Amino acid sequence: MRKNYWNPTDYVTKHSFVYEYGNDLISLLKPKKTDVILDLGCGTGNFTQYISQYVSKIIGIDSSLEMLEKAKEQFQDIPFINKDATNLGYFEKFDAVVSNAVLHWINEKEQLTVAKNVLNALIPGGRFVAEFGGFRNCDKIFKAFERALVKCGIEKSGEFYFPTISQYGAILENAGFDFKYAALFERKTKLSDAQNGLANWLKMFTLPQYQYLSDNIKESLIRETENSLKETELFIDNEWYADYVRIRICAYKPKGAAE
Ligand code: BEZ
DSSP states (O other): OOOOOOOHHHHHHHOTHHHHHHGGGHHHHOOOTTOEEEEETOTTSHHHHHHHTTSSEEEEEESOHHHHHHHHHHOTTSOEEEOOGGGOOOOSOEEEEEEESOGGGSOGGGHHHHHHHHHHHEEEEEEEEEEEEOTTTTHHHHHHHHHHHHHTTOOOOOOOOOOOHHHHHHHHHHHTOEEEEEEEEEEEEEOSSGGGHHHHHHHHHTGGGGTTSOHHHHHHHHHHHHHHHTTSTTEETTEEEEEEEEEEEEEEOOTTSOO
16 A cells, blocks of 8 residues: 555645545445444544444544544544555454545555455445545646656656546456446545645645655645646636546445355
């Protein structure tokens, strides 16, 4: 799983839309009062806490200790555990696994392992409901950022996984899931903090992959990216937008599958 250097406080104060949008997944998850749920990649726990009101029990797991610390500080009644989706090793079985804005952080090569781990964590008939970045997610921002990297003579670092429906559907089916539903849709999203919106977004989601650069170079990358997007539909009335594309899926562990 790809390592990011998270700032949990900024995540909650400046990027809360990431987990707030996850709340829409409730209509796909259709939680029941008796459900025991695993939130895969719970981050600061806000989405876990939202789901917790609808179910009997929910556990949040995340590979980032910083994010988990914030989750535990915010929501003391929910169990949060440090675990990586690529190495779940769970003994407990869940009625559903839910995941918001996480799977794009995992390399393409590891996606099948993660899907198999999720299947293994489910009871037969259990469901996997997820939303993450889909094909061409944040394409305009990434292209502008890549132009800035070239201009500053810096090599690109890290890749995200933004699949099409058929690419991710094949992974789910290869893992053994009954793949029932998928949607890929654009969700242009206003970034918080007006003129600083894009800079904040780059600092949270992209620049952590470039820890080794000086603050001056990071600032140049931000200014270059902003300059190449200033005349586009991502900057309107002094507000920045991200060209998000989401993929949403629902898949079931076959009822006849071994536990
Ligand atoms: C996303 O949530 O779509 C995202 C996260 C990190 C980088 C790019 C996009």
